Amino acid sequence: MPVLVITGTGTEIGKTVTTAAVAATALAAGRSVAVLKPAQTGVREDERGDAAEVARLAGPVTTRELARYPEPLAPATAARRSGLPPVTPEEVARASADLATGHDLVLVEGAGGLLVRFDEKGGSLADAAALLDAQVLVVAPAGLGTLNSTELTARELRGRGLDFLGVVLGSWPGSPDLASRCNLADLPTVAGAPLLGALPAGAGARTPAGFRAAAPGWLAPGLGGTWDAVAFTARHTSGT
Template sequence: MSVLVVSGTGTEIGKTVVTSAIAAAAAAAGRSVAVLKPAQTGLPPGVPGDAADAVRLAGPSVTAVELARYPEPLAPDTAARRAGLPTLSPAEIAEAAAKLAASHDLVLVEGAGGLLVRFDEAGHTLADAARLLDAPVLVVAPPALGTLNSTTLTAEALRARGLASPGVVIGSWPADPDLACRCNLADLPASSGLPLLGAVPEGSGGLAPEEFRAAAPAWLDPSLSGTWSAESFLAAWPAG
């Protein structure tokens, strides 16, 4: 798996922190890692974006590439149109990822918002770039009420497009999860048809980089270079 696309079920659910954790765990395992952020929205020029944040958390050995930046916090297509800037095509995203894959063991392509957010005028999405790359799509989901529907819809959209997914990572697991969060742990795999591959604690992005790198493998399944166990996690947080 040289290219892994990281998509969310929505926005502000911990996708960048999950991407950073995967990068940190893979780097700790001795792999060379690149993080590609095709479209950064909601930030002016000169301000560190998601790709730069991944390097800050995961370590300076990680390569960060951002293809386009749009100042308003909107879908890439809308933000580009309003700013009078060029949009990104799936081919451009795939070409950049393939170039990075030629010199890195793992390339993480972090999307913007959910899987089907539009990137250009033709309505192309992150799913189209993943298809061109023949790359699996990891789904980042929130733990709370409503996640069963959004995660299952995302999984169905992937299958409808012939795209593979290794599974789901919980993007921001609370320190004191409520009943819905605990039930969703058990119900997500059955509802979405995808296995749980990790849970990143809420607030992890605020850790000191050294603490983040040391802790990251414990949040992720061995398939993501970690030591996390879904069985042990479910046992620790029973639905009651």
């Protein structure tokens, strides 16, 4: 099943922009793409959600939300406080499978980290990925603290027997500090998986045309792009 689950090591680290880059790269290669956001939180009904933002940046993708909650909280908490039904991993798996029947690639963007709860039973994106037998891409920040959170996420993925594809840095700073530069070499070690891309800080503020043209250069061949992890790491770690 052509489903890729995109999660993060936390919130506000570039998951949506990374999802858009993966979508734009796939579209440029002639693939049809659907984007599923199981639970959108902290957005009013009249506001653009993450799936719509992906479509704005990437181009003509099919988008679907399963639930939207107004408060910027974990989905289970937001659902409880709003009085609206929670999303379940089974619903996520069914919607993903349905979209997969008509698209070459389905991108499932989670909310926050891998184990953020969808419902009061503790169902999470990890459970949905297991039901789908899908690969999982982890988006991580570049700077201090990312090694611990990335390794914890990687251990959870492996402990559940999930297919951990690799790590993308969701926002690479224009002037990276020492920790960020050292993390380029250390992240693949602690994750036990390759670096598969680095999006420049502010990528989501580019025009859609500029974003689509640049996106393949931010992602490694494993995600359909041309980004070279070895060359990028060498360029930024020489002299450290």
